[in-house]
Amino acid sequence: MPATPKNVPEPSRTDPALIRNFCIIAHIDHGKSTLADRMLQLTGVVEQRQMRAQYLDRMDIERERGITIKSQAVRLPWAPTEGAQQGSTHILNMIDTPGHVDFTYEVSRSLAACEGTVLLVDAAQGIEAQTLANLYLAMENDLKIIPVLNKIDLPAAQPEKFSEELANLIGCEPDEVLKVSAKTGLGVEELLNKVVAEIPAPVGVADAPARAMIFDSVYDSYRGVVTYVRVVDGQLNKRERIRMMSTNATHELLEIGSNSPEMLPADGLGVGEVGYLITGVKDVRQSKVGDTITSLHKGAEEALGGYKDPKPMVFSGLYPLDGSDYPELREALDKLQLNDAALVYEPETSAALGFGFRVGFLGLLHLDVVRERLEREFGLDLIATAPNVVYRVLMEDGTEHQVTNPSEFPEGKLAEVYEPVVRATVLAPSEFIGAIMELCQTRRGVMLGMDYLSEDRVEIRYTLPLAEIVFDFFDHLKSKTRGYASLDYEPTGEQSADLVKVDILLHGDKVDAFSVITHKDQAYAYGVRLVAKLKELIPRQNFEVPVQAAIGSRVIARETIRAIRKDVLAKCYGGDISRKRKLLEKQKEGKKRMKMVGAVEVPQEAFIAVLSSDDGGGQSKGKK
Numbered sequence: 101m102p103a104t105p106k107n108v109p110e111p112s113r114t115d116p117a118l119i120r121n122f123c124i125i126a127h128i129d130h131g132k133s134t135l136a137d138r139m140l141q142l143t144g145v146v147e148q149r150q151m152r153a154q155y156l157d158r159m160d161i162e163r164e165r166g167i168t169i170k171s172q173a174v175r176l177p178w179a180p181t182e183g184a185q186q187g188s189t190h191i192l193n194m195i196d197t198p199g200h201v202d203f204t205y206e207v208s209r210s211l212a213a214c215e216g217t218v219l220l221v222d223a224a225q226g227i228e229a230q231t232l233a234n235l236y237l238a239m240e241n242d243l244k245i246i247p248v249l250n251k252i253d254l255p256a257a258q259p260e261k262f263s264e265e266l267a268n269l270i271g272c273e274p275d276e277v278l279k280v281s282a283k284t285g286l287g288v289e290e291l292l293n294k295v296v297a298e299i300p301a302p303v304g305v306a307d308a309p310a311r312a313m314i315f316d317s318v319y320d321s322y323r324g325v326v327t328y329v330r331v332v333d334g335q336l337n338k339r340e341r342i343r344m345m346s347t348n349a350t351h352e353l354l355e356i357g358s359n360s361p362e363m364l365p366a367d368g369l370g371v372g373e374v375g376y377l378i379t380g381v382k383d384v385r386q387s388k389v390g391d392t393i394t395s396l397h398k399g400a401e402e403a404l405g406g407y408k409d410p411k412p413m414v415f416s417g418l419y420p421l422d423g424s425d426y427p428e429l430r431e432a433l434d435k436l437q438l439n440d441a442a443l444v445y446e447p448e449t450s451a452a453l454g455f456g457f458r459v460g461f462l463g464l465l466h467l468d469v470v471r472e473r474l475e476r477e478f479g480l481d482l483i484a485t486a487p488n489v490v491y492r493v494l495m496e497d498g499t500e501h502q503v504t505n506p507s508e509f510p511e512g513k514l515a516e517v518y519e520p521v522v523r524a525t526v527l528a529p530s531e532f533i534g535a536i537m538e539l540c541q542t543r544r545g546v547m548l549g550m551d552y553l554s555e556d557r558v559e560i561r562y563t564l565p566l567a568e569i570v571f572d573f574f575d576h577l578k579s580k581t582r583g584y585a586s587l588d589y590e591p592t593g594e595q596s597a598d599l600v601k602v603d604i605l606l607h608g609d610k611v612d613a614f615s616v617i618t619h620k621d622q623a624y625a626y627g628v629r630l631v632a633k634l635k636e637l638i639p640r641q642n643f644e645v646p647v648q649a650a651i652g653s654r655v656i657a658r659e660t661i662r663a664i665r666k667d668v669l670a671k672c673y674g675g676d677i678s679r680k681r682k683l684l685e686k687q688k689e690g691k692k693r694m695k696m697v698g699a700v701e702v703p704q705e706a707f708i709a710v711l712s713s714d715d716g717g718g719q720s721k722g723k724k
């Protein structure tokens with residue numbers, strides 16, 4: 101634990117006029133963590149020798165993937181070195197926002213805890229779609245925006261071009277855009293001065309009942325849940341009993357304080373202050389982001405606005421490769437959920453894959469991160485079924501179903517099927533307009549509009565079915581634009597669409613793991629592709645095995661795996677020898693690697709191959 105530098109004032113009840121609450125909005129890799137590091141150093145909060153790169157990103161996976169998932173707040177004392185407030189020590193609370201599209205709600209709560217934001221843009225790249233989306237969010241919240249171009253030390257930096265772009269977006273002059281290098285520290289002092297001079301101090305009613313907004317909550321295995329709050333009105337004191345306004349649950353405040361950047365306990369937090377609290381709860385779902393905390397006695401009656409329950413948008417079945425790992429998978433999910441209020445799951449069984457869970461995620465990155473943590477931190481080998489969205493199905497008899505698993509798509513007379521839609525924003529160089537429009541069109545997109553950000557960069561807006569982008573949309577977008585496009589999307593509701601369920605049958609038995617819900621026009625192509633692929637991957641059996649794709653009872657594609665007589669292994673494979681050999685070797689490992697689907701033995705690898713490849717299950721990976 102680093103010693104607290106002497107110049108940090110006691111955290112409780114700082115005069116709100118001396119507080120500045122701000123966050124940094126930036127695209128992945130534009131240098132937010134590096135800038136935060138420089139600020140920690142310059143304000144003396146972390147001494148040089150304790151500095152390690154990206155001090156604030158704690159989770160291993162975050163560090164490795166270079167993404168920030170959990171926001172945190174750090175208190176920085178800063179006496180401006182010039183301007184009207186020169187020499188008077190202010191408290192800057194820097195709130196770290198997650199930068200990814202899946203975590204928009206968390207971003208919106210971090211923004212709600214601030215009066216201003218530093219808009220940080222790579223001077224060699226320009227603004228990206230998610231940054232733009234977050235900038236709009238900040239503008240809607242009336243935050244003061246300080247535009248900053250980072251990495252001006254890079255030879256490829258184009259400060260003039262991108263200052264102009266930022267100035268146009270925000271409505272300021274290009275020379276008001278600050279140019280810094282988080283790497284060398286150039287301009288960072290000036291930025292801190294600007295934060296004090298330009299961002300308004302928080303305003304709240306000191307003698308009103310306490311109201312504090314939760315903008316983050318993090319599970320710590322030693323301390324339980326650590327909740328990050330911004331006090332809006334009144335004050336919260338150590339040892340008092342508090343109430344969570346969305347659930348009415350009450351807790352005792354065991355500890356309260358601020359991060360500097362390590363936890364520094366205090367007697368309490370007053371108007372405008374940002375800090376953490378610990379109540380002994382063990383599960384982040386009891387301390388929900390966006391909720392309002394008040395005192396149990398003489399508490400507030402009206403909660404602060406903006407609370408939303410996290411809503412999973414994308415579902416996937418997760419199955420242990422080895423069926424006997426099922427209890428470990430359950431335990432691992434239980435543990436992850438302590439720290440991830442948006443993660444939901446329930447047990448499910450699949451005839452093909454055995455026992456597993458249907459897991460709900462905020463989006464694809466969330467899915468990737470969870471899967472990676474399960475595999476890495478808990479040592480589990482998993483099969484994930486192709487991700488799908490949630491459908492609402494209205495039957496002719498008036499009943500309604502929410503479908504999170506394609507194999508549960510109702511049979512019978514359907515009146516209407518609704519699918520979620522999003523508003524997607526793509527930013528790219530204008531030379532790719534044609535390619536982007538073509539891609540969006542093939543994904544059933546409806547164009548909403550297009551704007552030029554600068555001479556050669558455009559913002560294109562589309563309404564798209566979520567199902568069309570959760571698969572491989574982003575990969576295609578990147579490859580069609582040589583990596584230059586960026587994407588952001590937000591849910592905007594649902595639409596009725598001509599959707600059907602395609603089933604795959606092996607020897608007449610449905611393979612539930614391969615069922616998909618797709619648009620009628622794409623059903624045939626999916627069926628043909630999957631049937632051909634399965635024919636290639638499933639070894640011949642002692643009898644003839646028809647592989648069929650069907651909509652209801654109507655078969656739309658068919659292949660046949662011919663029968664073999666025993667012991668002609670070498671002949672049973674055509675095509676790519678090395679791949680097949682690998683399959684064969686795996687197959688030898690024993691029965692547990694084979695799954696019985698009805699009477700047919702299917703190597704586990706066939707499932708994995710079909711579910712994980714782009715052209716099969718349509719699953720895609722990658723950072724956005």
Ligand SMILES: Nc1nc2c(ncn2[C@@H]2O[C@H](COP(=O)(O)OP(=O)(O)OP(=O)(O)O)[C@@H](O)[C@H]2O)c(=O)[nH]1
Binds near residue numbers: 126134168254280282
């Ligand atoms: N040349 C140069 N490189 C920089 C500068 N600032 C950051 N970088 C580099 O850019 C890369 C990304 O920086 P990070 O600070 O990790 O970016 P980030 O925005 O925090 O990324 P996330 O944590 O994923 O949101 C790192 O390799 C940094 O060393 C800069 O001013 N100049």
